[in-house]
Amino acid sequence: MTWTPSYERLIRTLRHQGEADRVPLVELGIAVKIKSEVLGRSVQSVKDEVDFALTAGYDYVKLQPVVDMNPAKIFSEGGPKETNLVGADGTRTWADEHQGVITNEAELERYVFPDVSYIDYSRFEEIRRVLPDGMTVIGQYGDIFTLVWELMGFENFSIALYEDPGLLERLFEKVGNVIYSMFETMVQMEVVKVLWYSDDIAYASGLMLSPPLLRKYFFPWLKRIGELARKHGKPFMYHSDGVLWPVFDDIIASGVDAIHPIEPKAMDIVEVKKRYGHALCVIGNIDLSYTLTRGTVEEVEAEVKEKLRTVAPGGGYCLGSSNSVPEYVRTENFVAMVTSCKKYGTYPIAV
Secondary structure: OOOOOHHHHHHHHHHHOOOOOEEOEEEEEEHHHHHHHHHOOOOOOOOHHHHHHHHHHHOEEEEEOEEEOOOOOOOOOOOOOOOEEEOOOOOEEOOOOOOOOOOOOOHHHHHHOOOHHHHHHHHHHHHOOOOOOOEEEEEEEEEEHHHHHHOHHHHHHHHHHHOHHHHHHHHHHEEEHHHHHHHHHHHOOOOOOEEEEEEOOOOOOOOOEEEEEHHHOOOOOOOOHHHHOOOOOOEEEEEOOOOOHHHHHHHHOOOOOOOEEOEEEEEEEHHHHHHHHHOOOEEEEEEEOOOHHHOOOOOHHHHHHHHHHHHHOOOOOOEEEEEOOOOOOOHHHHHHHHHHHHHHOOOOOOO
16 A cells, blocks of 8 residues: 655644544554564665655654763673663663662762763764655654663662652753753754653553652653743654553643553553543554454454544544564564554544
């Protein structure tokens, strides 16, 4: 099926401004293995990313700045602890729940944070030469909250919330300033028409911190990025897994236009849209735990049709997985998801 990209379709949907011509496809991440199998060749360059997006049916390419958040290679006892829990090669590591690398003022002073002048934006420059008409770039980064607790270890982080809030405030400032600088740079790029911040603050069973603590440490940063997006007239997307009911008003007040991915075991996407669709575009929700990983092609198509029927009418919905598309998703199921969306996702929805 021929796909004509349209960032105007995407932006209209993200801004929940009624029905566009069709339902856009959106993903936070897709494994290189899946992309390569869909494209029929190795995906390595920015041009490969563009060709994959056109083939699969996306209106954008998502790019991140390249930064080393631990340039001095300082590790806690027991060896390296990855801050990026999924490496470039697809290997997975666990976050340190106990002993991090920054647990006191001396360790904070010893830790070397990246110089923002060395953050690499070369892929953003490269894509300008190969991006076709109608396609845009989503500039994405995140994890101020996540990086802080990973640097401390979640146990030490939790204790510090009550015993050493000053240390936490200084660490949030250090990490936050580095990541905020990326959004300051990306928002000024003409090729970037959408910003996306990702940072998990919840489990499927509840928030990771109480709402008052999130309002103290997390939401001021989300709001600063949201204000930046609003100032430059660009939609602002936010990703967090888990149940977000207690803080939806805080998310909206931070300037977020679209929420991703509405984890099925945490929240009912129909209820989310019913309650907050006036203010938020909803994104994702195709089940990753079963449908995309263990289900059949027919089951994938059936779930896509059900989401289009129950969530898409009125606009303000982008279809995608309930988290991302890791390497263990069946490629034929990913293809079934995007193909079904293109087949049945034209407005008015009739499935």
